[in-house]
Amino acid sequence: MSKTTLALIGAGAIARTHIHRIQHSDDLQLVGIADPAPGAQALADALGVPCFADHRQLLETLKPQGAIVATPNPLHVPVAVDCLERGTAALVEKPVADSVAEAQRLVDVQARTGVPVLVGHHRRHNPINRRAREITQSGRLGQLVSAHVQATFLKPDPYFDAAWRRSHGGGPILINLIHDIDMLRFFMGEIVSVQAMGSNAVRGFEVEDTAAAVLRFANGALGTVILSDTVTSPWCWDFCAGEQAIYPRQDVQSHFIGGTHGSLSLPDLSLWNYRGVRSWHAEMTREQTAVHHTDPYTFQLQHFSEVIQGRAESLCSALDGLRTLQATLAVHEASVRGGMVELAA
Numbered sequence: 495m496s497k498t499t500l501a502l503i504g505a506g507a508i509a510r511t512h513i514h515r516i517q518h519s520d521d522l523q524l525v526g527i528a529d530p531a532p533g534a535q536a537l538a539d540a541l542g543v544p545c546f547a548d549h550r551q552l553l554e555t556l557k558p559q560g561a562i563v564a565t566p567n568p569l570h571v572p573v574a575v576d577c578l579e580r581g582t583a584a585l586v587e588k589p590v591a592d593s594v595a596e597a598q599r600l601v602d603v604q605a606r607t608g609v610p611v612l613v614g615h616h617r618r619h620n621p622i623n624r625r626a627r628e629i630t631q632s633g634r635l636g637q638l639v640s641a642h643v644q645a646t647f648l649k650p651d652p653y654f655d656a657a658w659r660r661s662h663g664g665g666p667i668l669i670n671l672i673h674d675i676d677m678l679r680f681f682m683g684e685i686v687s688v689q690a691m692g693s694n695a696v697r698g699f700e701v702e703d704t705a706a707a708v709l710r711f712a713n714g715a716l717g718t719v720i721l722s723d724t725v726t727s728p729w730c731w732d733f734c735a736g737e738q739a740i741y742p743r744q745d746v747q748s749h750f751i752g753g754t755h756g757s758l759s760l761p762d763l764s765l766w767n768y769r770g771v772r773s774w775h776a777e778m779t780r781e782q783t784a785v786h787h788t789d790p791y792t793f794q795l796q797h798f799s800e801v802i803q804g805r806a807e808s809l810c811s812a813l814d815g816l817r818t819l820q821a822t823l824a825v826h827e828a829s830v831r832g833g834m835v836e837l838a839a
Contacts, residue, residue: 497520497521497522497523498521498522498523498559498560498798498799498802498803499523499525499556499558499559499560500516500522500523500524500525500558500559500560500561500562500795500798501524501525501526501527501528501552501553501556501558501560501561501562501582502524502526502527502528502529502561502562502564503527503528503529503549503552503561503562503563503564503565503573503577504528504529504562504563504564504565504566504569504587505527505529505531505533505534505537505538505564506564508564508587508614509527509529509562509564510537511791512562512564512791512795513541515789515791515792515795516795518792519792519795519796521796521799522795522799524541524543525543525544525556525558526538526543526544526545526546526552526555526556526558527541527543527544527545527546527552528545528546528547528548528549528551528552529545529547530547530548544556549561549573549576550576550580553576553577553580553582554580557580557581557582558582559582559583559802560582560583560584560585560798560799560802561577561582561583561584561585562584562585562587563577563584563585563586563587564587565587567589567591567592568592570586570587570589570590570591570592570596570600571586571590571591571596571597571599571600574586574600574611575599575600575603577609578603578604578607578609578611579603579607581607581609582609583609583610583611583612583798583801583802584609584610584611584612585611585612585613585614585794585795585798586600586611586612586613586614586812586815587614588613588614588615588672588673588676588815588818589668589672589815589818589819589822590613590812590815590816590818590819591815591816591819593823594816594819594820594823597812597815597816597819597820598816600812600815600816601812601813601816604811604812610801610802610808611808611811611812611815612794612797612798612801612808612809612810612811613808613810613811613812613814613815613818614794614810615673615676615810615814615815615818616737616790616791616794617673617676617677617680617731617737617790618676618677618680618790618794618809618810619790619791619793619794619797619809620735620737620788620790620793621785621786621788621793622735622760622761622763622785623677623680623681623760625763625783625785626681626751626758626760626763627680627681629758629763629765630681630682630751630753630758634755634756634765634767635751635752635753635754635755635756635757635758635765636753636754636755636756637713637753637754637755638682638683638711638713638715638751638752638753639715639716639752639753639754640715640716640717640718640750640751640752641678641681641682641709641711641715641716641717641718641749641750641751641752642717642718642719642749642750643674643677643678643717643718643719643720643721643748643749643750644720644729644730644748644749645666645670645671645674645719645720645721645722645729645730645731645748646720646721646722646725646727646729646730647722647723647725647727647730647732647733648723648724648725648726648727649723649724654697654699659701660697660699660700660701661699661700661701662700662701663701664701665699665701665702665703665705665723666702666703666705666721666722666723667692667702667705667721667822667825667826667829668822668823668826670721670723671705671719671721671822671825672818672819672822673731674719674721674731674749675818675821675822675825676810676814676818677731677749678709678717679814679817679818679821681751682711682713682715682717682751683711683712683713683715684711684712684817684837685709685710685711685712685717685817685821685824685837686710686711686712686836686837687709687710687824687834687835687836687837688707688708688709688710688821688824688825688828688834688835688837689707689708689828689833689834689835690705690706690707690708690825690826690828690829691705691706691707691828691829691832692704692705692826692829692830693705696724697724702829703722703723703724704721704722704723704724704725705719705720705721705722705825705829706718706719706720706721707719707721707825707828707829709821709825719825728744728746729746729747729748730748731748731749731761733746733748734746734747734748734761735748735760735761736761736787737789737790747759747760747761747762747764748760748761749761755767755768755772762782763782763783763784763785764780764781764782765780765781765782765783766778766779766780767779767781797809820837820838821837824837
């Protein structure tokens with residue numbers, strides 16, 4: 495069987511993550527790189543593939559089946575649109591766009607062309623989260639009532655040497671929380687309104703370092719999130735899920751989902767329920783699913799290939815990317831101005 499041909503548009507850090515996975519795949523082939531930065535040519539030479547300064551020239555010359563759009567965020571949609579217009583499927587890194595309006599443009603072009611889009615919310619491809627989604631959607635938890643996310647971690651001081659990380663838009667809401675928002679949507683359904691507060695009391699930068707949010711879901715469930723990049727703690731997905739070796743893995747939980755007939759913690763996939771009488775006086779039973787440890791980035795690329803081949807529907811469509819971005823921007827807006835922000839349907 496022939497390999498699925500992929501191109502990389504953007505040759506930064508996340509692109510190198512994809513390169514590593516493609517190199518270790520029997521089903522994928524990297525055919526070229528597009529990036530005007532000086533280091534891109536050296537990277538392409540090392541990989542034995544052509545390099546283009548203009549992604550449109552790459553698309554028209556190589557005609558890859560799929561392209562990974564790993565450019566700076568403002569270029570995600572323009573580059574992805576160029577891909578779709580030429581019949582090349584696009585894996586667009588998160589966030590899908592800088593604004594909801596730009597994300598809607600991608601949704602519209604995808605609908606018109608019919609060329610697939612996969613947004614790079616890689617956590618959806620983790621077997622832990624795939625199993626959690628199965629459990630929540632199976633009804634085993636009963637009516638979904640609550641969700642809680644703990645996302646507290648400590649970013650080192652040198653991280654903030656880059657000025658944009660100290661300025662509006664560079665804080666943990668838009669950089670980090672967007673992953674957790676997407677996970678909650680994956681499990682709980684659509685978010686219809688948010689309330690939030692932000693604080694910069696620790697570092698005093700223009701951007702927030704801490705935020706708390708309350709989310710209302712379309713099914714009536716409520717969610718809470720506590721987020722900070724100033725806290726010495728192990729309670730965040732990156733530390734306890736073991737997705738990336740650069741973070742020391744901790745044996746703790748970070749996400750909790752509650753329903754009328756059971757509750758689920760993640761990433762350990764412990765399901766708590768009553769086997770007999772449902773009462774706070776009765777004993778509870780704990781079940782646990784043990785999933786194989788796998789790399790979600792590898793699974794994401796495998797899924798992208800299946801989407802390109804027409805064997806699967808996109809697990810995170812352009813519309814999914816839009817709605818996750820919309821909810822995350824709403825949290826940011828609410829944290830700045832206070833009050834409740836309603837999300838457009």
